[in-house]
Structures are given as structure tokens and as C-alpha cells.
Amino acid sequence: MLTKKYLEEQAVYILREVAGQFQRPCLLFSGGKDSIVLLHLSKKAFWPGKIPFPLLHIDTGHNFPETIIHRDYLVKKYDVDLEIAYVQDSIDRGTAIEEKGKDASRNILQTTTLLETIERLKIDACVGGARRDEEKSRAKERVFSVRDIFGQWNEKLQRPEVFDFLNGLIRNKENVRVFPISNWTELDVWEYIRDQHIEIPSIYFAHKRKVYYKNGQWMPVSDLLHISKNEIKTKQVRFRTVGDLSCTAAVLSEANDIDSVIKEIKKSSFSERGARMDDKRSEGALEERKKVGYF
């Protein structure tokens, strides 16, 4: 099977296994391109029926406004249910504590809110858009990745996945993280968006934005941070990933449509997660977060 067809077929198969094996699955929806691709694939998998699980957005409150507007648009367009869980609610309850200092982010706090939501809604499977090419510890991730009742990922307890058998049997309060686009690369995602005419938030395309320079990267200016005026520059930028507004770097770019974005990615020599400050904190930062229940 040719690459694109192979990847699409595999994702549809996995999504149908989710609907078939679990009682209360959800699709973790950040509003980023990978989760939008999952939404599109879900529509195809269950067409002409309705997508049999809701989207779940763990809202850090640190959003690019463009992605929230787009999220609500897509919910209508794809006729899907949406659940929102707010990190701020966890902070208010005292179950999460806001980080302090210049590098503070709410990325880690999402874990708490996610685990609380899984418990509250009795979710047994969370579909996510993680890909194995993103980061080294992701390269080992199973398609069905079992988490214990604490939401922990234990690489030594990963179930072997042979042929296309997916084992989603779990005990009460355990849950499974499911990754239908595991085998896709960043470029595959972009080419699929182009080929299927999938609508993504405008921040993925070049636009003028106020930014400041930090640790070798251009960071977006927002109300969340106090940046001195003389540090702020206006640049033509775009984002390669939609994360927490306070810790997602922009890249200087002139690519203002999908074809030029794809051209740029083909030329670019920086991997996608290179733009996530939270992964740079230490060697193995993502692996450590996954162990305690991060998505």
C-alpha cells in the first residue's frame, strides 16, 4: 500500500477499535493540527454516522485566541460533542499549583486536570495525536498504551503489539492512551491536511506578531507575561505547533499558505518538538512527564 493510503487506513482501523473496545472513549483535542487530523479521520471512520465519542479539550487558559475560535467552528462543522476541562479549575481547587518565574508554564499542570477529568467522566480511553517521530521516548510508544489507576506510563509494562491486534482490556479505573497516527511524520500530517482540504488555525501560517527573543527562540508576547517594551519586536512568524501560549516558540517564516508551509518543512532542519521549551528542560523531560500521566 502506498504511504498515504497505508497511514490513513491504519488510523481508521485504530479509531474503530477504540469505538469497539471501550465504553467511554474521548478524543483529546488541543486545537492543534494533529488533533484536527484525528477529528477528520474519525469522521471518515464512522461516516455516515456521528463520531461516537466526544472531543476533550484540556484548557490551560493560555490559548492562542485563534485556536479557540477555530475549535468551536470545527465542533459545528464535524457535528461532534465537546467537553472542556479547565486547568484553572484545578488550580482553584488546590489540586494544581501554578509555576512561578520566567519559565513558568501550565504544561505540566494539564496532567492533573486530565487525570481529574478521566476520573470524573469515567473515561477509559483517550485518543491522542502523538507521533513516534516527535521525540525519542515517543518512538517506543504503543498504539494502545495502558496507564495504571494513577495515570502512570511504565515502559516495562507495555503490552507487546503484534500484527494488528490491539488489546484494550483494562481493569476498573485504568485507562488507555491511543495513538492512531503513531506512524505519521510531521510532513505526512501536513500533506494530508493539504490533500483533504482540512481547515487549521491561522497561526500555522505566516503572520505579523509581537515576539521577544528567549534562549535562541522567538516567543509570542501575550498578557500572561511581562516583557519589557524594548525587548518586543514585530516579526513575520508562524507556529509549527500549538501549545501553551507561554511556552510555544514561533519560527520566522514567509509561508502564508499550505504549499509554502510544506515547502518550508521539507527544507527545514529543525524537528518539530525543538520548538517546545518544556521538552528542553532536561534530557528525557517528556519521558519523565509521561511517567506521571502526561499525555
Next chain:
Amino acid sequence: MKDVIRISTAGSVDDGKSTLIGRLLYETKSLKADQLQHIEEKSILSNKGYIDFSLVTDGLLTERRQGITIDVSYIYLQTEFGRYIIADSPGHVEYTRNMVTGSSTADAAIILLDAQKGVSEQTIRHIRIASLLGIPQLVFAINKMDLIDYNQDEFDRIRKDILDLHQPINGIFQERHFIPISALHGDNIVHESTNFSWYEGRVLIDIIEDLKTFHSPSDDAVLNVQYVLRPKDEWGTVHRGYAGKIACGRFTTGMNVTVSPGGMHSSVKRIEHLGEPVEIVNTDENVTLYLNDHIDISRGSVIVSNPHSLIPTTRINATICWMERACLEIGGKFWIQHGVTRILCIVSEVEGKMNLLTGEIQDVKRLEMNDLGRVQFQLGQQLLVRPFAENKSLGSFILINYLTNNTAGVGFVL
């Protein structure tokens, strides 16, 4: 454009497998600048005096600390001609299950040997597992040729040792390639090396680019029902669409079918594929079938072309690769998952385990983790199976521990 090729790699500890994969990614320019920068910095820190390409794939912290690979990693290689998904399985004796995991869907296996050591016990195990899984193409990469002065006689001897080794199990033909390399120095990986004036074959990447995909041919069409769709039409009538993947063969509209279990007959009314109505669908496509009759069909049901050559059975005799710490013994109760059908089964007989070095079946009463053995099962319900050697998708299954829910083993129907 060519099909996606799935490749598994196998080698013993220190044969340089991670280095080979890192080197392949590097020389095909598949490494991103920040990944390269990362491994360069780490190599300098560890005072190796060269770029340690194995750092590319050694993913987990626990592994990086121990300097070994403990689980299967998936790596993507994109060349001008095609996409390759490489499953990097570790080489330790105790990790047979990882090699089976990494190799189950492989179109080809790269088996790495250390030129200084030649054929090791681990090499023999790898060859046997590759044969058991019916991997149609084997590439034997004789690594560390630099350490034996690129000696042709040594290479020829190792090649002969491998050819003498054994006959393929299951009677599946395996294409074999032999190539002398040095992953550390990049000899014969992507560029021809002047160190091998005597070697007339192709470099590794050219062998890889030439790999193909194979399908078990099947006259029978089989669809495993994953999920039942209940879409409403414009008049409010609810229809039942059977969503599933075609395990083998092809379905067309109007075709006569039988549903298992139950044996009820019907015919295909309509077919949908990825959001569109179609007339014909083929193996590995994920489709939705609508039938002309109302039959009790749910997840786990199987829709088969009628007539067909499949025999419903409640007894299975299979080779099992055991993957769990608790032993497999007579009387053991498991879930058996065949396609997406999950039913209960009980172990009625353990015939013996395979000695991976000699291929002989030894008389044992139980299988331990990483054993390959022959086992008979009594099923709680009928399944439609074929021998694995004839049909990979109808001839394979997994065993799930009834108490822990863990995947305990994988089976190949005899």
C-alpha cells in the same frame, strides 16, 4: 512511488545495531539538525572521539543510562523512492518477545552479525524467529568488518555458515541477501567503500530500496466486524453498517456472504470506504458493509464470502511465542483474540517447546517467558482459521491473560 516497507532489525548486544540505524538515518539525511546537534554534544560529553550514532535510537532514560536498548523503537526512513518503517528490536536472549513484536508485520528483517564472532546462538534464534514469522526477505549485514581488516575469507565463511544453517520453517520461501559493512565507519551503508574491492554486491540502502511487500493470496474474502454503525437516512430509517477491516480477499456489491458464528446467509447491499460509496474493496482496506438481510451481527462477528474454504473449528493447534512471566500450562484459561474476535479458550495440551538452536521440539509440560512451543487449545466458540503459513491474518492470534489483561503470547496456527 512504492509501497510502505516494514523492516525489523535484529542483532545481539553490541553488534552495533543502533549504530547502523543511526548511520542509515544520518547518511540518508533523515536526521534533523537539532537531533544531530544533540548526539554530537552527547558524544563529546562521553569522550568517545567520534559521533555515537547509536544515541539516535536509544530512546528511554533507563536505556541511555545503561547503554542498551530495552524495548522496540519505531524509526521512519524516507528516501526518494519510498517510506520505510524500521522496528528496532533489542537483541538480548530474554527479549525474544520484543523481536516477535517488532517483526510480526515485517516485510523484511535485517539481521546483524559481528564479523569477529560470526554466527552466534542469538543469530540462530533470530533466523528461526524470522522464519516462524514468515518474513519473506532477510538481509544479513556482517558488521564490524573494519575490525577484521575487511577480510573476504571471513565474510565468505560466515555467509556459508548461515546458508548451511537450516531449512526455512513453514515452507515459506525467504529471499536472502548478504552484505559486509562497517556501521561505525559508514562502509557499504549508503556509499560504496574502497575497503571492499572484492565485494561486488549492492550497498545496504540499494538492497533496502529494492525490498517488496507480499500478501498471502486468498480466494476467500473475510471481514472482521469491529463496530456496528447505525446511521439514519434522510427518511429517518436506521441502517446497520458493519465497519471492519478486510482480513483477506475482496468484497463486491451483490456478493453472497455467510456470517460467523451462526452461518446465516445474505448478500452485500452497499459498500462504503473512507466516507464514500464504492463497488469493490480489497485486503487491508477499512470499509463498511451493508447487507440485504437483517442478521444478528455484532463486534467480533465475521462476514465471509460464500462459498468459502474456511472451516469453523473449536480446537486449535499452534506454535506459541510466550511473553509473560507466569508460565503457560495445561488447564490455563485465556482470552484468545483472533482478528477482533475475542473468546475464551483453555490449554488442552502442551506438546513441547522448540529448541531455537536445533529446531527440535523438546518434551516439556509448560512454556516460560520467551519460549516458543507447540500448544493445543479448546475454544469456547467456533473460529474460522487457516494455517499461518497459508494466510497470515487468519492464522495468527494473541492470548490475553484472563486475570491481568496483559497480552501473554502470540500464536501461529499449524
